[in-house]
Amino acid sequence: MSDFQEELRSEGYENIVIIAVGQTNISAFNSNFTANSDLPLVMDEYPFLPVRAQFSPNGLHKQVIILDYDGTLLDTYTLNSGLNWSAKNYITDVIAQNYEQSILLGDINDDQLINIQDIILTINLILANEHNESADLNSDGIVNILDIVQLVNIILGNGQ
């Protein structure tokens, strides 16, 4: 999977993070993983296994779970035959369909930065009663003061 992350980045998908999830009760797997991969390995706490419980409650394993920028579950893919060509294509397609909107939310002028210029543009949108998906940060279908507040908080690093 770490090679796949590099492949994705070489294709221009820079804002991709791959996290591997292990279980605290399978130390042999964890040791083997840490010896053979440079992906971050996040521990799912036994016995409740909260990460698995929220995505794979039926116990499917070797799944890849794809989350959008805001934590929306975009898709899952079960690696029945490992990370082969078909799996990579499927996952890359899902990323491609969601990538642009993922990194541009709040970046109204599309300069890859979120700053005061985006606030000014958002105010202009509100005054002109226009809609712009990138400016609709809370995805309520309306660009208004709530989106300005969220934008300011992003710039200040306070989240929402």
Place this chain on the structure above:
Amino acid sequence: MNILILILISFSFSQSENCVTSDSQPMDSRSIYSIGDTLSLEDQSTIYDVCNGSGDYQTEDPFSFVDLNGAHNGGDYKITLISMNATW
């Protein structure tokens, strides 16, 4: 020779300890998410231990999905692939 073996055993033990932590609170009720659902902020904020450091994370760092949510980390948006590797 004995000292060398002891050092090796200690090293491997400390490595595996990094991967077997139990500081987090037990959770026996979780939301179950389907495609199209957005993880609640509470679930995104749940902290997990990083066993194998890489990239922005060092071993034993805390990890939470909200770290990768641009609306909460200063605008650094990431698409996240979670590889559920462990065998169960």
